[in-house]
Amino acid sequence: xxxQSLYQEVILDxxxxxxxxxLRGDYQAESHxxxxxxxxxxxxxxxxxxxxxxxxxxSYESTGCSISQASASVLFEQVKGVSIAEFEKIFNxxxxxxxxxxxxxxxxxxxxxGVAFIGVAQYPARVKCAxxxxxxxxDAIGKAAL
Amino acid sequence: xxxxxxxxxxxxxxxxxxxxxxxxxxxNNKDLVYLDSAATSQKPNSVLQAEARxxxxxxxxxxxxxxxxxxxxxxxxxxxxAKVANFVGAKPEQLVITKNAxxxxxxxxxxxxxxxxxxxxxxxxxxxxxxxxxxANLVPxxxxxxxxxxxxxxxxxTPAGELDLSNISELINKKTKVISFTHMSxxxxxxTPVAQIASLAKSVxxxxxxxxxxxxxxMSVDFATLNVDAIVFSAHKMLGPLGVGMxxxxxxxxxxxxxxxxxxxxxxxxxxxxxxxxxxxxxFEAGTPNAxxxxxxxxxxxxxxxxxxxxxxxxxxxxxxxxxxGLAQMPGVQVFAPNLIERGSPVSFAVAGVHPHDVGQVxxxxxxAIRVGHHCAWPLMKKLNVTATSRVSTYLYNEQSEIDAFLxxxxxxxxxxxxx
Numbered sequence: 346x347x348x349q350s351l352y353q354e355v356i357l358d359x360x361x362x363x364x365x366x367x368l369r370g371d372y373q374a375e376s377h378x379x380x381x382x383x384x385x386x387x388x389x390x391x392x393x394x395x396x397x398x399x400x401x402x403x404s405y406e407s408t409g410c411s412i413s414q415a416s417a418s419v420l421f422e423q424v425k426g427v428s429i430a431e432f433e434k435i436f437n438x439x440x441x442x443x444x445x446x447x448x449x450x451x452x453x454x455x456x457x458x459g460v461a462f463i464g465v466a467q468y469p470a471r472v473k474c475a476x477x478x479x480x481x482x483x484d485a486i487g488k489a490a491l
Numbered sequence: 492x493x494x495x496x497x498x499x500x501x502x503x504x505x506x507x508x509x510x511x512x513x514x515x516x517x518x519n520n521k522d523l524v525y526l527d528s529a530a531t532s533q534k535p536n537s538v539l540q541a542e543a544r545x546x547x548x549x550x551x552x553x554x555x556x557x558x559x560x561x562x563x564x565x566x567x568x569x570x571x572x573a574k575v576a577n578f579v580g581a582k583p584e585q586l587v588i589t590k591n592a593x594x595x596x597x598x599x600x601x602x603x604x605x606x607x608x609x610x611x612x613x614x615x616x617x618x619x620x621x622x623x624x625x626x627a628n629l630v631p632x633x634x635x636x637x638x639x640x641x642x643x644x645x646x647x648x649t650p651a652g653e654l655d656l657s658n659i660s661e662l663i664n665k666k667t668k669v670i671s672f673t674h675m676s677x678x679x680x681x682x683t684p685v686a687q688i689a690s691l692a693k694s695v696x697x698x699x700x701x702x703x704x705x706x707x708x709x710m711s712v713d714f715a716t717l718n719v720d721a722i723v724f725s726a727h728k729m730l731g732p733l734g735v736g737m738x739x740x741x742x743x744x745x746x747x748x749x750x751x752x753x754x755x756x757x758x759x760x761x762x763x764x765x766x767x768x769x770x771x772x773x774x775f776e777a778g779t780p781n782a783x784x785x786x787x788x789x790x791x792x793x794x795x796x797x798x799x800x801x802x803x804x805x806x807x808x809x810x811x812x813x814x815x816x817g818l819a820q821m822p823g824v825q826v827f828a829p830n831l832i833e834r835g836s837p838v839s840f841a842v843a844g845v846h847p848h849d850v851g852q853v854x855x856x857x858x859x860a861i862r863v864g865h866h867c868a869w870p871l872m873k874k875l876n877v878t879a880t881s882r883v884s885t886y887l888y889n890e891q892s893e894i895d896a897f898l899x900x901x902x903x904x905x906x907x908x909x910x911x
Contacts (some may be wrong), residue, residue: 347518350909352849357908373627378731383848384865410848410879411908474848 349414350464351471353409359458360411365421370402374488376481380473383408387417387478388403391485399428402484412462412471417478419458424482429490436483501798501806503890508793509535510888524893529677529705529837529884530862531727534791537690541790543733545783553782554756554773566695568782571789572772575911577791578720579703580713587738587745587772588785592704593627595723595738598629598775599700602640602748603669609747610698615638617666619697621646621654621683622874623676626867628702632671639754641668647876652679654830659691667697673711674722675705675835678882680811682706682833689718698744698838704728709807709886710801710834720744730795731788734781745771752777803887807836810885810894814838823910824901827875839866839880840899844910847879853907857900 371391379386387407392399403421407414424432439459442451447467453460465475495699507513510533525533545567551560553568558897560620575585576676589595603618605657613616614776618632622645627759636643647655648702654672670692675682678777692699699719706712707722713821714722718729725733740748750757750768757777759767795803818826828834842850851863865872872878883897890911 351852352907382864384869384872385848386878410846412848422550427621468852471852 347464347467349470353461353464355414355458355461356415356465357411359415359418362412363407363418365403365418365425366407367404368406369402370401372404372489373486374485374491376488378477378481378482378484380409380413380477382436382470382473383410385413385474385477387413387481389478389481389485391489393429393481393486397429397490400424400426400432400486405478405481407478409477410471411475412465414457416462416475419456419462420478420482423455423457423459425486429486430484431480432482436479440468440476441477442473467473492891500802500869501887503806503888505886506889507799509537510743511536511539517858517860517909518856519858521856523547524859524896526883526885526889526893526897527729527860527862528708528886528889529882531733532708533888534730534732534888535794537794538732538787540792542783542787543886545786546665549869553780560867564782567786568780574792575684575737575785576589576739578796579707579724579737580715584770584772585742585745585910586688587740589738589775589782590734590738591727591736592723592725593698593700593736596702597631598701598738598742598751599671599721599723599748600635601751603641604635605749608749612636612639612668615666616641616645616668617664619646619662619670620644620668621640621672622648623652623654623679623681623703623868623871624673625677626869628671628673629870632669634836641802642666643895646672648681649869652681653674654681654683654688656684656687659688663691663695663697664850665695667695668691668823669698671700671702671831673705675837676868677705677707678839678868678871678880679828679831680834680837680839681831682835685717685885685895691719703909705835705837709800712805715741715881721774724790726784726788729788730791731907732784735784735788738775742771745774746781750777752775754778754876756780757904798887800833806887807885810889810891811836811838813891814883814885814894814897817894818901821898821905822870824906827878827880836886837882837884839879839882841877842904842910845904847881848910850881850901850904853904854897856899857896859897859900861897866871 370394387406392402438455496506535783549563551564553565633762649655701722703722703724707724721740727733754777827839
């Protein structure tokens, strides 16, 4: 069944119990992203360590479909506490998988539950949903590191 | 589900055979249930053949060249214009052919924001739209307001999904120069009180424009008696091809409006430093037109006339009533504006606890095509306090059994996402 490959149980779990949700006061930069095709929105904050090399926290508030909500939750789990260099590797791995139309098996050591989104990559209309939070993170972390 | 049985006015089975796309299989080899005609309608064979026949038999530049093919093409182009104009109760010289309804609205708006146009607005003038416009009938007017200093105002909507006319005598006042509003909401299906608004508009000398994209394909529309200055609509929502839009306007307005796109075909005389322009409608048809497209649109008009607009409207009314009754029985489903007195076929709804994208995805898995999103009506979404809705819209080729399939699939949405 294709629907189950899109909505894997891992995704539905992240959707129902979003990790790290809510905006927190400690942050250096914020990014607001909108999916213009559906109106879904996310505001995401990046909190870096003083040396600007480690991501201490990612906090976010968002409205959107199960895919966009779950991907924000997975993002939080994968990048909280990692270095910016590591974040870039994680981001690139996830991004490449999402652009692969479902052909590229991603490295689970890097993106964790993010591998469950490979089914989403087969639905072009939903790729944007899965990338919304990640684009916000790239933007906010980039600004915070300046 | 027990519902009123209905004597079907249309022979839907035979209509369906005219639409080859209805045979195409969806994901998992499912039959297509197409409930997204408010976005774009499907096309019957006669329209597809008319477009192909143009290229096979008469293709050449219209309104130029003295050869036989050019004569045939020009004749077909102008005959098609007359047929489409007649379909909405207009004269051929009142119909400007554009590439879509959005271009038609921009063409209108341009006249109010262009230097040397007698219609140019000034600071203090007012433009009136409604809170339920498609972006195509909102953004161009925002631009006009920004360029001219005119003020953009809007008629709010009531919780029932109708225009709130309680303050209309203040909203339409001596400063009002343009009133541009939808004839039928693409989100809620609301049919607006055109006569009342048009008559108030005329009393203050404002120009009145109607976005008829959702009405012309689904009900009989008569420009001659609407008492408005212009209507816009698009071919692709009325069984015609993509890439053809219409602007129907009074001759007085067309004469007053400056050309929008300029270049070939729209001129009278050209010298190196200046030009004079052809009379409307050619003044607004710069460049090589989509002649095959308008010829195919005329074939769409023939098809609609053969079935009869009143029959089509009655058929859709039945399907909509059946759909609304089915949705009303479903727990956790909220229909936006369920009790409209005058409505068309678009029905928007929400499933509690499930985002519209996810609703659409499960339906898609069952071969059912509906529209999910903001429907290019972002301000209306804000008013409804949602980011998006799910929308079903029907047309002459839809059957009651497809509504049943949709309702069954909607049950699956709720069980799949575990909402009670």
